[in-house]
Amino acid sequence: MKPRPQFLPASAEAEAWQLVLPEELADALDAHLFPGDEDEHGAVISAGMVRTSRGVRLLARELFVASDGVDFVPGRKAYRRLTPQFVNDHIRHCRDERLVYLAVHNHHGHGSVGFSEPDLRSHERGYPALLDIAKGMPVGALVLAHGALAGDIWTPEGTRHPIGETVILRRNVERIYPLPAAAPPDRAEIDDRQARVYGNAGQDLLGRLKVGVIGAGGVGLPIVAFLARLGVGHLVVIDPERVEITNLPRLPESTRRDAMSWLTTPGRPLALQRLGGRLATPKVRLAKRVARRARKNSIVDAVRGDIADVDVAQQLIDCDYLFLAADTHTARSIFNALVHQYLVPGVQVGSHVAVGGDGDIGKIASVLRPVTPDGGCLWCNELIRPDKLTDESLPAAVRRAQRYLPMEDAPAPSVITLNARGVADATDHFMLAVTGLLESSETNGDFRRYETRADKLRTSIPRRSPDCRECGTHASSIRARGDGARLPVRGA
Amino acid sequence: MTPDVEKGIAEIQHAFAGHGVETVETGDGGAYVIVADLDLGPAFVPRSSWIGFTLPYNYPLADVYPHFACPDLATADGTPLPTPPLNSGQSMPGFNRPATMVSRRSPRWNPAHDTAALKLMRIIGWFAEQAAQTRAAA
Known part of the structure; x- marks a missing residue:
């Protein structure tokens, strides 16, 4: 024995x-x-x-x-x-x-x-x-x-x-804590105005937090900038892509040099365009630069990779808060699993421009969906589509081969100003929630959809399904299992 | 393969005992699967075919679709294959076999209850329903 x-x-x-x-x-x-x-x-x-x-x-x-x-x-x-x-x-x-x-x-x-x-x-x-x-x-x-x-x-x-x-x-x-927390250190001069909102304790807490941002594009990059200026001490930013010239209007502080635009401009020889694509700045490196300019001592883990890969998703398991700023169903699925399996609260944020078949612009909306272990999950609210997960899991060549109906490959329309509302709402929600300043729960629910053209704010109470395999409390759910369950990622 | 994918395959082997089940790993935790000698009902020739599909690494969160059947699948009455969901000239991933694709999404797929075995039964059921519909139309 x-x-x-x-x-x-x-x-x-x-x-x-x-x-x-x-x-x-x-x-x-x-x-x-x-x-x-x-x-x-x-x-x-x-x-x-x-x-x-x-x-x-x-x-x-x-x-x-x-x-x-x-x-x-x-x-x-x-x-x-x-x-x-x-x-x-x-x-x-x-x-x-x-x-x-x-x-x-x-x-x-x-x-x-x-x-x-x-x-x-x-x-x-x-x-x-x-x-x-x-x-x-x-x-x-x-x-x-x-x-x-x-x-x-x-x-x-x-x-x-x-x-x-x-x-x-x-x-x-x-x-x-077991004992009353020690008095926080005096705030630095740089934080004087914002700490007047949430106090020295709030500023000190923000400095001790580790926050993950999934996606460093037109929504994720401004979130990174705001978090760094708030004084969040440790950021993990995940994105697989490099800056392209069409991104520049939505990526604050990005330059044509980041996009290697003199090489990638249409009309250049294809070999030069490809070289430019390979030399362009990864979005996470741009995010790190933006964060460091805002707060030079902030720790930024710039993870150039796909959230669907196990070694990338694992970087988020010990975060204190997550922002989902990538709009694939795979990213939604992994974010939702992280919230429930590792009890990391988070918020999904994004904007959407509906385009009709004739090219007419329909509804324009920004969405904000705080997700907490008890608040109703993305699965329960049918915000993750199992068929899209299948599509996104296939290699691009297989996906193309399996298409037999014409599919829309045009990039989605996107405008920096339309992203701005969601970014501000999400970072406000985070800042107020972690510093204890949110007022009592919205009677109409915390899921918010603001329709910009109509100037209408719609809120909803998230649904919860008791048999959900992620947020459910039954024996086979992944809820709070931490390292004892596997994330829905490649290679786990 | 992930434990959930292994479990999905075990359920298929149990539900389709007596039919050959071949698997090839996708390399990222999933598997390509082929179940042999399934009866598609009288509306199609050949009446018996293999059916293949992929269990992705994120199964059972992800729907199991499309499915694939033998490449020479045709209707018994000589009418064109209903497209969609059937689409000839495709290839079964992982096995590089020419195939007819059967694209039947499950908009109500529920990872808490749905399985690859149940979905395969529904696909076989769909083939059988075509015979009933053909009879009704006649």
């Missing part, structure tokens, strides 16, 4: 992990632990995991409340305890599902919380045995007070980790 590792006492030096709670689970937990009786209550949370160079995040997937007096009973060595049967049932469930077992109880007070000595002694007595049952998955405990959460996570490798930060994915993203 493999010897048990020797566990060190929990210490401040251990690498802190992050916990992410979707809104509905957090609300249900809050209602169970704090019904107003000032007593202690218990529960178990199962959680997926994601490990990256940025650290470890636990992604809360299921809540199992312990009934008072049945599953959560008076203890001899502690005030209350979960019964062995309740623990046994749920540690085995977590083992079978490859999820992290987290025993939960509450203390009283506001803004700070920690485990008591009896709590820690019970971990030391019980968790080595639970790790044996969990067969390779970590186990741990969470303790909550009003507005505070602390954790003690034990790993099969013999390490113990506190929960340093808990992120609650409400409409306004909340962050709670």
Whole structure:
């Protein structure tokens, strides 16, 4: 039998992990632990995991409340305890599902919380045995007070980790800690005006965020510029393409040199045009240049690649927020999976110009669709077409060969000013949501479609389907499974 | 192949037991699949054909279409093939076989319930329905 590792006492030096709670689970937990009786209550949370160079995040997937007096009973060595049967049932469930077992109880007070000595002694007595049952998955405990959460996570490798930060994915993203957060540093002079909106804490938070932008074209590039000027500390920008001359009117700060226009102009020898195409600036490099001009110390990962490739999509799994600014159904599908599998909130943004068969311009619209784990997903709202996923998965030559009806290959019309509204709405939504400034939920829903020509704003409440394989809460959904499920990408 | 693609193929082998099932990997997680000796019903000659299709890397999120059948497929009554969905002069990807394409999208494809095996049954059902429609028209 493999010897048990020797566990060190929990210490401040251990690498802190992050916990992410979707809104509905957090609300249900809050209602169970704090019904107003000032007593202690218990529960178990199962959680997926994601490990990256940025650290470890636990992604809360299921809540199992312990009934008072049945599953959560008076203890001899502690005030209350979960019964062995309740623990046994749920540690085995977590083992079978490859999820992290987290025993939960509450203390009283506001803004700070920690485990008591009896709590820690019970971990030391019980968790080595639970790790044996969990067969390779970590186990741990969470303790909550009003507005505070602390954790003690034990790993099969013999390490113990506190929960340093808990992120609650409400409409306004909340962050709670074991102790009140230290006062943020004074804002830099450059941020004086904007930090007067969201405070030094908001500015400091923006600097610590990692935000992904899928697409660096006419929508994605201005988003990158806005995020950098807001002071977002780390940007991941993904796009496979290079700048072309027809992009220039919609790409701020791009130049003819980026498009190598003197080589690619029609009429030049084809070999020169192809050379120009190969020498043109990748859009992600332009995005990095734009971001660095805005904020020279920002970290920008310029990923020239296709989001459908596993090594590209993986760059987004530890982001704090995602912008989808690419309008393929494949990109929508992967974005939607990232939101639900890794609990990364995001927003889809874009603009659309309808063109009739006779070339007449129809409706012009900009769309904004915030997507959160509990908010209704792109699949549930029929915004991802399975037939388009099939088309987009085929090599171009096969796709061409399979066409037997005339298809429209003309590029879609696009104007920078039409993109601007969606860009501003999306970055506003992000900035207000992460700094806690959004007002209470729109009664008509957060999906927005602004029809520019008619000057009409239409909002809708996203639908949710309980059997959805991405946002559903059933056993086979990918929700909050983190590294325990596969993304719908090539080569995964 | 991804686990979902492997599962899709296993379901096809189970649902079409007794028919030969050939597969070729697409190289990105998907598979090209051919199921042999399927009865297309009396409206077509030859009445029996192989049917092929691709399970893309993102199956079952992605619809399974188009399908492909033998290249010499014709109607039993000599009328032209209904185009669409049938289109001759095509090639079955992955196997480089001349083929007749059967393009039947599923606008209501639901990844939670739909599978490649069910879709293949629907395609075979469509061929059978053509005989019923021919009889009704006569």
